């Protein structure tokens with residue numbers, strides 16, 4: 323007799339986010355670098371961003387986001403089997419920020435590791451968690467995107483400093499009990515573009531020394547135009563690929579939740595896919611580019627605005643330094 327095997331999908335059970343209260347406006351930036359509100363708004367779509375104060379680090383934003391996601395999911399921290407923290411700006415090189423979160427939220431049974439795929443880290447985390455849940459290796463996973471990019475910015479470089487903001491977003495994932503869950507995934511990378519977006523020091527190639535700091539190698543660097551061009555080529559291709567893998571057509575997708583890098587990138591992606599711009603979530607105006615936190619923050623905002631209902635098919639897509647990209651199609655609901 324032939325036994326039919328049903329695959330348990332991994333669903334998002336709860337969402338949370340946290341941004342620091344301090345708002346940095348374009349007018350504030352006009353006092354720091356030679357720029358203008360008009361340039362920033364027309365070239366990027368950004369009007370404000372949040373910025374940490376004092377010695378706040380990624381885990382300080384991650385913990386309240388995680389606690390909110392757990393409350394939303396109706397799951398206690400002790401029920402977590404795994405914590406994946408997507409971050410490009412961990413509290414320190416090691417131990418993992420995920421371990422610091424594990425201790426502070428009391429996730430006593432959970433394994434914990436950081437995942438670094440730059441701005442794609444959160445979606446890479448969702449893809450990883452989904453595979454582990456589907457395989458039956460774990461049940462409840464907390465996936466975070468937590469970033470304090472403003473700490474690594476070169477505040478004398480107007481091309482990067484005006485783009486970034488701080489924040490954290492979190493999801494709790496677990497086995498689906500209804501029709502919701504991750505239907506398809508895509509991950510990709512192109513290391514030949516490693517140089518276009520990087521933080522050169524602090525690793526084993528260029529350890530941090532006074533000389534390194536004097537040369538400014540401890541600050542993030544970006545070739546904005548190259549990043550822009552790569553993103554508008556790869557993101558539409560990846561959306562089409564992941565939708566096709568799910569056995570769906572673009573008409574079946576009610577919302578795309580893209581990484582928030584530049585509103586002009588989102589507009590170019592909408593044009594290239596033929597999807598109306600209204601189907602792309604945009605939160606860049608308020609938060610700027612929060613790297614791996616931008617997708618979960620945007621997901622949280624879209625749900626708060628009543629734009630997501632059970633049964634909707636969403637695409638989550640991250641892209642960034644590496645170059646890396648990751649996407650999934652997700653049917654909303656448990």
Ligand code: UT7
Nearest residue numbers: 356357358361365441480481484546547549550583584642
């Ligand atoms: O998370 C993923 C990582 N990041 C991204 O995805 C970013 C992708 N790239 C971008 O978003 C855009 O390339 C930028 C926003 C970074 C730059 O926009 P752009 O339209 O590509 O500008 P540009 O680099 O071609 O520069 C145009 C002009 C230049 O002046 P000149 O040479 O024409 O006189 C720049 O010096 O704009 C100047 N400029 C600025 N002016 C005022 C660059 N930054 C600023 C600024 N304020 N902040």
